[in-house]
Amino acid sequence: MEEINSLMHGFAVALTPMNLGLMMVGIVLGVLIGVLPGLGGANGVAILLPLTFAMGNTPAGQVSAIILLSCIYWGALFGGAITSILFNIPGEPWSVATTFDGYPMAQQGRAGEALTAAFTSSFVGAFIAVLMITFLAPLVAKFALRFGPPEFFAVYLLTFCSFVGMTKSPPMKTVAAMMLGFALAAVGLDTVTGQLRLTFGFTELLKGFDFLIAVIGLFGIGEILLTIEEGLDFKGMTGKMKMKVVIETWKQLPKYWKTSLRSSLIGCWMGITPGGATPASFMGYGVAKKFSPNGASFGKGDIEGVIAPETAAHAAGTSALLPMLTLGIPGSPTAAVLLGGLLVWGLQPGPMLFEEKKDFVWGLIASMYLGNIAGLIVVLTTVPFFAAILRIPFSIIAPVILVICAIGAFTVHSSMFDVWLMVVFGVIGYVFKKLDYPLAPLVLALVLGDRAEDAFRQSMLSSQGTVTIFFSNPLVGSITTLALLMLFWGPLTSLIKRIRG
């Protein structure tokens, strides 16, 4: 058990009073960053990166520096759930799926319960991912290498298909919303031809539509418009706001161990491949809905609908660090910024890092265990506080949310145009809800459409136009088959039922 020895050594490196202090600071900063929409983990880490430059001169300092930054990351992962549940505004892209059941729960006065479930599941997902990193790192790194363009496309296809099968809305409405998302994702530069598309000569459209701005508008502003129409009132103001909520929620969580396990596996897999935390959360939600006996009550405030995406997102967010350390390819934007940090401290991520910088790597892994425990303690103690925000009158909180949304939209690219774009998306979100079109497929297509298209066209280039490339080896073949199965799951099961009955 060489790993156990290395890990114990890692704990010895990480467990200094200074490092524990940095962990706490990092988590608190991260939670704050996660709460503010737009100011995501990647931006937060980037802003604080310069603080660590002076620390990175010594090997011990490098460990401290990465602990601080990775704890900001964990904190942001935890914090993203808070605004999703309370205000239906996802603080982070991977929190979108958390709003589906989290927000209805808050409206029913169960905000504390939803927050506790979200935080605990996050912890479980992250913990399982760290276990995997500890024991399977070399194996997993090799597996990631098998992913070429066809495999990536198959994974995205699986995400889309598992999503289409699950929505309650009429299939044509889902497809319409998804197509609009694909169209928005196509704006900007086309990687494969190097040409600009659908920009109509507007320089603001060069960078395409940023997912975060769309989400802040569609969900945040759209929700506020709806609430204004329905009467200036928050639902769920009368919920319990005591620490007791945490214990009571914990009592019912073990029931959902199957969902947690499934989501953890999905998350680990998506983090490594690297599909990232956002598709992981959507896929976790979709799969849970399909396999859970309570699938029908998803979307109406089912606690399982919070557990599934949160577990998957955290498992993915955590395991995304593995391809960064072993292959030098970041699995998420935040991992990309951390990668920049490593380089500044004179550490080159890649296959040799595990061999040559054992102290650093195992110190970091040990800090993942400690950081997540610290994170759980910090966020759980703040549950009553955050849940109490809902007691503030809407007329006071709404302008505050609007301002935070606007700041968030501006921060993404420091561009005023984005703030107006956010308002436009807000109106679209409102219209969608009024006409009963689902928003989630649009968001999913917007965030993954671009990457799915790239992967598809790269595959077509390398196969010279033959579609059978998606069945060319057992790995890609089984993912593609699984995707098609997911897509036709509904019609298939009803067909089988009809034959039997």
Add this chain to the structure above:
Amino acid sequence: MHKSSPTQNRLSQFRRTLFAGAIAASIGLGISAPSLAWEPTKSVEFVVPAGTGGGADQMARFIQGVVTKHNLMKQSLIVVNKSGGAGAEGFLDVKGSVKDPHKIIITLSNLFTTPLATGIPFNWKDLTPVQMLALDQFVLWVNAETPYKTAKEYTTAVKAAGPSKFKMGGTGSKQEDQIITVAIEKLTGDKFIYIPYKGGGEVAVQLVGKHVDSTVNNPIEAVEQWRAGKLRPLCVFDDKVMPYNAKVTATQSWADIPTCKSQGMDVDYQMLRGIFMPGGVTKDQVAFYVDLFKKIQATPDWKEFMEKGAFDTTTLTGDEFVKWLTKEELRHQTLMAEAGFLAKK
């Protein structure tokens, strides 16, 4: 102990006033010391016209780190990624910030290729050239498990397989990696399947996973995979071998990689890592940044960074830099016109 009397105090005060007056006068006459001419009065935005994690981004964040560590600037330097439209977003942003001395941009070859390929209204002459920091090399890489030991062996295999059988992976479309690929094709008469990816690190990993047959990665993008024995460098696209003698792997150093020219593949291409400011800035403002980067280049951190990435450390400023840029723009125009990469007017 010496105690100054009130008279002496007054005297020294008078002297100080006189001294200050003299400085003020000398500034008025235009004979001031250069260090007092101009310096940033608020934080400086450092625009990267590329995504996070790429070569330009790594260098910008490294520079930010060195400036902070050695306290080279009173105000802080903030790295901002504006990667939209193959960097067009960043270039247009700086172009639009005329006379703003608190903004600098680091460039890569997309300074030339992006406007040519997309037709956006931008030319490097819209900016004020500050300094060439270094030139990034390109190396032909194959997977270490393949039998090809030299560039010649590889090109022979490509030729034997026939057109559109071997896959070349690269960063972006109609940018430096594809330009080099087309240049190789022109020379040897072969045809690769060129597959564009979003970033250089991703390209190197795709080669390790054998999803492509070769790449023209920059040294820093592939060095770790080389050290791990996963990739093999065949030749460098330069007219001379790289000067770094320190062993990178157990047996080889950067200097051991032959030039592609010596392998019968006469392709010579380097990528600019340069610093620009918006148009309309004053001479003093440019001088401040030239001086700043001189200080950065003098640090041991910078030298180590250059060696790790096997950069060509040629530095040019002023007219020489402008001359180089003019020549290089023309070369890109020719290369891209030959390849059919120019935007349709």
